[in-house]
Amino acid sequence: MSGQENKRTGAEIIWEVLGREGVDVVFGYPGGAIMPAYDAMLKYKIRHVLVRHEQGAAHMADGYARAGGGVGVALATSGPGATNLVTGIATAMMDSIPMVCITGQVSSKVIGSDAFQETDITGVTLPITKHNYLVTRVEDIVPAMRQAFYVARSGRPGPVLVDIAKDAQQATTEFVWDGSPVRMPGYRPEHRAGADQLKSAVDLIDHAERPILFCGHGIIAAGAGELLRELVEKTGIPVAATLLGLGGFPATHPLSLGMMGMHGEAWVNQAIQQADLLIALGMRFDDRVTGNLKTYALTAKKIHVDIDRAELNKNVRVDVAIAKDLRTALVEWLPHVEKRDRSAWLSAIDAMKGDSAVRDIQQLPDDGHLYAAHVINDLWRLTKGDAVVVTDVGQHQMWEAQYYKHDRSRSLITSGGLGTMGFALPAAIGAKVARPDAEVWVVVGDGGFQMTMCELATIAQEKLDVNVAIINNGYLGMVRQWQEFFYDKRYAATPLLGPDFAKLAQAFGITGVAVKKRGEVAGVVEAARRSGHATVIDFQVEQEDSVFPMVPAGADLDKMIRRPSPIVETAAD
Amino acid sequence: MFRRRAFNIESLTVGHTETPGVSRMTVVVETDEYGARRLEAHLHKLVPVRRVENITVAPSIARDLALIKVAATGEARTHVMQLVDVYRARIIDVSPESLVIETTGTEDKIDSLLEVLRPYGVMEMVRTGRVAMARGAGAAEKPAARVTQVAGAHDASAGSV
Numbered sequence: 150m151s152g153q154e155n156k157r158t159g160a161e162i163i164w165e166v167l168g169r170e171g172v173d174v175v176f177g178y179p180g181g182a183i184m185p186a187y188d189a190m191l192k193y194k195i196r197h198v199l200v201r202h203e204q205g206a207a208h209m210a211d212g213y214a215r216a217g218g219g220v221g222v223a224l225a226t227s228g229p230g231a232t233n234l235v236t237g238i239a240t241a242m243m244d245s246i247p248m249v250c251i252t253g254q255v256s257s258k259v260i261g262s263d264a265f266q267e268t269d270i271t272g273v274t275l276p277i278t279k280h281n282y283l284v285t286r287v288e289d290i291v292p293a294m295r296q297a298f299y300v301a302r303s304g305r306p307g308p309v310l311v312d313i314a315k316d317a318q319q320a321t322t323e324f325v326w327d328g329s330p331v332r333m334p335g336y337r338p339e340h341r342a343g344a345d346q347l348k349s350a351v352d353l354i355d356h357a358e359r360p361i362l363f364c365g366h367g368i369i370a371a372g373a374g375e376l377l378r379e380l381v382e383k384t385g386i387p388v389a390a391t392l393l394g395l396g397g398f399p400a401t402h403p404l405s406l407g408m409m410g411m412h413g414e415a416w417v418n419q420a421i422q423q424a425d426l427l428i429a430l431g432m433r434f435d436d437r438v439t440g441n442l443k444t445y446a447l448t449a450k451k452i453h454v455d456i457d458r459a460e461l462n463k464n465v466r467v468d469v470a471i472a473k474d475l476r477t478a479l480v481e482w483l484p485h486v487e488k489r490d491r492s493a494w495l496s497a498i499d500a501m502k503g504d505s506a507v508r509d510i511q512q513l514p515d516d517g518h519l520y521a522a523h524v525i526n527d528l529w530r531l532t533k534g535d536a537v538v539v540t541d542v543g544q545h546q547m548w549e550a551q552y553y554k555h556d557r558s559r560s561l562i563t564s565g566g567l568g569t570m571g572f573a574l575p576a577a578i579g580a581k582v583a584r585p586d587a588e589v590w591v592v593v594g595d596g597g598f599q600m601t602m603c604e605l606a607t608i609a610q611e612k613l614d615v616n617v618a619i620i621n622n623g624y625l626g627m628v629r630q631w632q633e634f635f636y637d638k639r640y641a642a643t644p645l646l647g648p649d650f651a652k653l654a655q656a657f658g659i660t661g662v663a664v665k666k667r668g669e670v671a672g673v674v675e676a677a678r679r680s681g682h683a684t685v686i687d688f689q690v691e692q693e694d695s696v697f698p699m700v701p702a703g704a705d706l707d708k709m710i711r712r713p714s715p716i717v718e719t720a721a722d
Numbered sequence: 723m724f725r726r727r728a729f730n731i732e733s734l735t736v737g738h739t740e741t742p743g744v745s746r747m748t749v750v751v752e753t754d755e756y757g758a759r760r761l762e763a764h765l766h767k768l769v770p771v772r773r774v775e776n777i778t779v780a781p782s783i784a785r786d787l788a789l790i791k792v793a794a795t796g797e798a799r800t801h802v803m804q805l806v807d808v809y810r811a812r813i814i815d816v817s818p819e820s821l822v823i824e825t826t827g828t829e830d831k832i833d834s835l836l837e838v839l840r841p842y843g844v845m846e847m848v849r850t851g852r853v854a855m856a857r858g859a860g861a862a863e864k865p866a867a868r869v870t871q872v873a874g875a876h877d878a879s880a881g882s883v
């Protein structure tokens with residue numbers, strides 16, 4: 150090829166690099182400083198999904214990455230476009246999601262002059278990105294973008310932002326792509342752990358009487374679900390999951406205990422407090438998981454494996470700390486660990502389950518009320534547990550985690566670390582784009598839905614088959630629950646008036662249905678599943694229902710507020 | 723990062739190293755050993771950071787540089803010049819009303835010089851904050867491309883990075 154043919158504008162180079170990094174879709178919204186890139190886009194085959202708000206673009210890129218395992222890409226203009234991405238970037242950062250955000254910046258000649266739509270977005274996003282770049286010269290676009298993808302996907306993944314000045318997009322240079330590995334001297338995504346750590350870990354595992362394995366998000370991110378299963382089956386050790394770890398180990402497996410933590414099952418938290426060994430895999434001992442740190446798992450030795458060294462001994466001091474990719478660690482352990490009879494420990498846990506685990510909520514009489522738990526449990530049975538469920542933040546999120554049994558990695562997508570309301574609808578769009586053949590359901594509260602419901606227009610424009618279950622309780626339910634428990638039922642600013650969601654959906658050209666009775670749930674869900682296009686279902690559920698059990702923030706892990714009524718107790722596993 | 727992780731920077735110096743394009747920072751932070759380990763791990767994670775060293779307990783050399791402007795006329799001037807000699811400092815600027823003194827050394831030494839100069843009237847002072855380096859071959863094993871985010875030496879009890 151002659152030199153002349155290799156000349157490209159910066160705007161074209163952006164798309165050349167995206168294509169070579171394997172990107173097939175970007176989620177974005179145009180504006181002045183990114184217009185050269187948009188103009189160049191027309192020459193390339195990469196799909197563009199036009200969002201209705203840049204926050205949606207970031208959540209879509211995030212949902213795309215969580216569902217498909219690739220790097221999600223969001224595109225926005227400078228100033229307000231870039232700042233609208235911020236919530237989505239912070240969400241991805243907290244949950245270690247590989248994402249690259251590309252923003253236009255004002256021309257390099259006017260940077261620093263408070264030019265129209267100028268925001269120092271690399272400054273703004275410094276603490277909420279894994280790394281970021283400000284590019285002011287066309288020659289720097291290729292290296293910055295290549296590094297961005299490399300940093301986003303390697304080690305502990307995370308969001309990276311590349312801010313590209315408008316004049317760099319307009320300038321022309323020789324496009325050089327050598328495909329050689331990215332070299333970044335200060336960046337070491339992998340660590341090596343010594344053989345002594347392997348031996349100490351295996352010794353602890355082999356000698357433990359009451360061990361529990363913790364399946365965190367890292368199991369899913371590392372693609373180590375199968376290896377974990379092998380480890381469980383070889384050792385007979387039961388597994389508890391964090392919220393983001395759900396699906397990393399099959400929920401219907403006999404050795405799956407369920408979710409731990411604030412709204413985890415009572416027996417899981419009790420078992421943790423009685424265990425003599427915790428093997429924490431790819432999780433970070435968040436305060437929602439540990440409760441009061443001073444009384445947390447005092448009888449247990451702890452092994453902690455995480456790719457991020459900074460997570461080890463951060464919240465909980467451990468006996469063996471291994472900074473390593475989980476696949477590598479589990480492959481090393483597998484040949485050395487021994488099978489042991491753990492039936493005494495397993496029956497002790499079963500005894501803790503007591504009554505609550507054996508009652509099947511489906512068999513309970515219909516008392517005329519529609520409970521969220523029933524809606525979710527029906528959704529689980531009707532979709533045979535095969536759907537990708539994208540949840541928002543609040544009570545419905547916890548009910549989903551309790552009553553939908555996730556057997557597969559990447560089948561639950563939720564904002565765990567940041568707890569971002571408004572995440573679900575756009576993230577589900579990203580998930581559906583990543584996995585067009587998957588059945589995708591949004592489970593969202595009436596509050597969170599109203600934060601990003603404009604993205605229904607994106608669903609309509611892209612003709613996406615994403616079904617939306619609004620768990621409509623007329624309240625900012627999770628906050629209302631805290632007010633009920635801890636603020637004497639003073640419901641400050643939590644009663645919430647919503648629109649007629651079914652009619653709203655119809656205004657977007659999307660099927661909308663309201664459901665008020667338990668008997669109607671199955672029919673409406675089945676119709677939505679079969680329709681081949683999006684349906685919004687307004688489930689008008691019991692208004693003042695609460696999520697149980699609950700460990701009040703900062704309380705001891707086994708001091709839970711228990712379920713007062715059996716009507717929504719967990720189904721038998 | 724320091725602010726986000728709730729660490730307080732006591733002193734910070736930045737300068738070039740022997741490798742072009744690579745700079746070295748000496749940061750003094752008041753924390754305990756556990757905090758220092760966490761800080762080290764978080765610093766390692768910052769993509770542009772090439773190397774982090776906690777030299778709180780390692781044998782190390784730490785220096786601070788100060789410029790001190792002292793009012794000194796007549797007889798006082800002779801006294802000040804004698805003190806400068808005793809402290810092995812230098813006079814680098816002379817004007818009818820004042821002298822500017824340059825001194826390097828440990829923080830203690832500079833503090834003590836400052837104390838003895840105070841009665842003569844310290845008009846202005848500027849200090850660099852601490853720079854530090856491990857003794858011997860310790861830090862040199864990974865030459866050229868590696869950079870240091872060095873930790874400042876500190877009194878043993880404080881623990882620093």
Ligand SMILES: Cc1ncc(C[n+]2csc(CCOP(=O)(O)OP(=O)(O)O)c2C)c(N)n1
Nearest residue numbers: 543544545568570594595596597625626627
């Ligand atoms: C962006 C954002 N703002 C505020 C909160 C605090 N918050 C957590 S849960 C919740 C209520 C959610 O209400 P809704 O979406 O109706 O869900 P529900 O709890 O009723 O199921 C609120 C306000 C949050 N997590 N995110």
Ligand SMILES: [Mg+2]
Nearest residue numbers: 594595624626
């Ligand atoms: Mg609600």
